[in-house]
Amino acid sequence: MAIEYDAAQPTGSAEDALAAVAADLPGVLITDPGELRRRSKDRSAMISPFLAAELEGRRAGAVALPTTEAEVVAVVGSCARHGVPIVPRGAGTGTFGQAVPMAGGVVIDLSRLTGVLWHDDGAVRVRAGTLLADIDATLAGSGGELRMFPSSRRTATAAGFVVGGHGGIGSIRHGVLGDRGNLLGLRLITVETPPQILELRGDQADLIQFSMGTAGIVVEVEFPLTRARAWRDMIFSFPSLDQGVEFAHQLTLADGLDVKNAMPCDARSASYFTPLAAYLPEGNAAVLCMVAPHATERVTELAAEWGGAPTLDVATGQGPRGLPLYEYTWGHSIWWIRKEEKDLAVVLSLLPVEQPGKALRTLLDTVGEPVWVSIPCQRIAGRPGLQIGLGVDASVPGRVQEVTDAAEQAGCLVADIHRPFLGEGSIRRIDERREVMRNRVDPQGLCNPGRIDRPAAGPATPLPGAPTSGPTTPGATHGWSERFDKRSASK
Numbered sequence: 001m002a003i004e005y006d007a008a009q010p011t012g013s014a015e016d017a018l019a020a021v022a023a024d025l026p027g028v029l030i031t032d033p034g035e036l037r038r039r040s041k042d043r044s045a046m047i048s049p050f051l052a053a054e055l056e057g058r059r060a061g062a063v064a065l066p067t068t069e070a071e072v073v074a075v076v077g078s079c080a081r082h083g084v085p086i087v088p089r090g091a092g093t094g095t096f097g098q099a100v101p102m103a104g105g106v107v108i109d110l111s112r113l114t115g116v117l118w119h120d121d122g123a124v125r126v127r128a129g130t131l132l133a134d135i136d137a138t139l140a141g142s143g144g145e146l147r148m149f150p151s152s153r154r155t156a157t158a159a160g161f162v163v164g165g166h167g168g169i170g171s172i173r174h175g176v177l178g179d180r181g182n183l184l185g186l187r188l189i190t191v192e193t194p195p196q197i198l199e200l201r202g203d204q205a206d207l208i209q210f211s212m213g214t215a216g217i218v219v220e221v222e223f224p225l226t227r228a229r230a231w232r233d234m235i236f237s238f239p240s241l242d243q244g245v246e247f248a249h250q251l252t253l254a255d256g257l258d259v260k261n262a263m264p265c266d267a268r269s270a271s272y273f274t275p276l277a278a279y280l281p282e283g284n285a286a287v288l289c290m291v292a293p294h295a296t297e298r299v300t301e302l303a304a305e306w307g308g309a310p311t312l313d314v315a316t317g318q319g320p321r322g323l324p325l326y327e328y329t330w331g332h333s334i335w336w337i338r339k340e341e342k343d344l345a346v347v348l349s350l351l352p353v354e355q356p357g358k359a360l361r362t363l364l365d366t367v368g369e370p371v372w373v374s375i376p377c378q379r380i381a382g383r384p385g386l387q388i389g390l391g392v393d394a395s396v397p398g399r400v401q402e403v404t405d406a407a408e409q410a411g412c413l414v415a416d417i418h419r420p421f422l423g424e425g426s427i428r429r430i431d432e433r434r435e436v437m438r439n440r441v442d443p444q445g446l447c448n449p450g451r452i453d454r455p456a457a458g459p460a461t462p463l464p465g466a467p468t469s470g471p472t473t474p475g476a477t478h479g480w481s482e483r484f485d486k487r488s489a490s491k
């Protein structure tokens, strides 16, 4: 099934245009087939076999690996002049097909544009390709650390997180990346001839967050910091998932408790975290946490109120195999399960703010077995947003749709993560302000084309087994977290 995506219309053929860029930049573009394959992929298969099938075989025509801002400007300028699509890329750990070229063109891989530029007691400024783990390593001893990072921290880049990420470890206290104040500013190269270099601050910078590479090339990012702690990895074991979820919900609300992460999971999911087996009593649910040393006592007390007890308490990264506990949470919880369950697809949703445990129970009772449940806890615009990654057996026809519908019926807000587009029902919708910004920084529509809403023609036939309709939230005109915010505020 071929899907046609709107690409920019170069003059002449796409091959001629790419050849013109290559002629402008001798020795810069890489066309080795192995490199093209490697740098045209992301990690979508982890959450959606449908997305993986749809993206299979999509390739860039060339790759550029700039190490300086001037090199980025040169590549962008030439692509803009010849009408060649551009796909910015960090480490390629994104899971929504975001860094996969839908219309060929040049992948600009920013992973070699690295370095911490400066930091003080409140902020840090880095080059785009700096790994998130390297930022915190540089900050070590300064008293500051990043407010939040994805569980892919060791491999993900700063700009990749800002442009393609949502939130993660730290979001239980600081909210998500899109929340006001969690991104201070960024330096952006526009896709025009000649490219402009913009410093976007505050609200303007927020318009680039989660734009899936469709709004210029980020070369520097400025993050706010929080106070560093000697975090402890703690596992709490609970007789039932419901008890674990109630504990995690209370922990999300309890601002006085200094925690950086909490994720309840059911006994089935826990059984896939094999290195942790000794700390996960069989048949029990678990909540995986990151807790400040001074808070362990009170967090343990709260767990006991809900029937839970600690089974592990070590310095972060000192647990089995030296893996930090956060590498079993957020996206990583799915990664461990997906290693064994090749047909797994994820139905991703937010539980309602009020009585999330009750909605979860209704949902699980409706969908029956088997499902794999993990629930990273976060705040979204100050409200508790317990996010369920519900693993589903996608080889059963109609199962993903059935679970999607049940989640909406139970009051959850489902994000459509099985199509590689921003738009209705997806994590983020491109609203008018974002559209204005996109037009300003990419007037020819060359930046990661094929990402905004469905392509005009739309997928001709749904992929076998794929959900046939997206989430059905009435009047959904915003992205996932904005819709969550609106729905919660109206309660």
Ligand SMILES: Cc1cc2nc3c(=O)[nH]c(=O)nc-3n(C[C@H](O)[C@H](O)[C@H](O)COP(=O)(O)OP(=O)(O)OC[C@H]3O[C@@H](n4cnc5c(N)ncnc54)[C@H](O)[C@@H]3O)c2cc1C
Residues within 6 Å of the ligand: 042, 043, 046, 087, 088, 089, 090, 091, 092, 093, 094, 095, 098, 099, 110, 128, 149, 150, 151, 152, 155, 156, 157, 158, 159, 160, 161, 162, 163, 164, 165, 166, 167, 168, 169, 211, 212, 213, 214, 216, 217, 218, 219, 329, 330, 331, 332, 335, 448
């Ligand atoms: C195991 C696993 C766990 C994960 N856990 C989380 C999690 O906890 N939270 C979360 O939010 N995500 C998570 N993710 C998704 C992903 O890892 C993160 O969002 C990560 O921050 C992406 O960084 P990256 O460098 O790999 O970006 P990429 O995947 O390379 O790119 C992501 C998007 O940003 C764009 N982009 C990249 N660099 C630039 C640039 N310099 N300028 C403009 N656009 C750019 C790309 O075009 C793409 O659209 C996880 C993924 C995996 C595989």
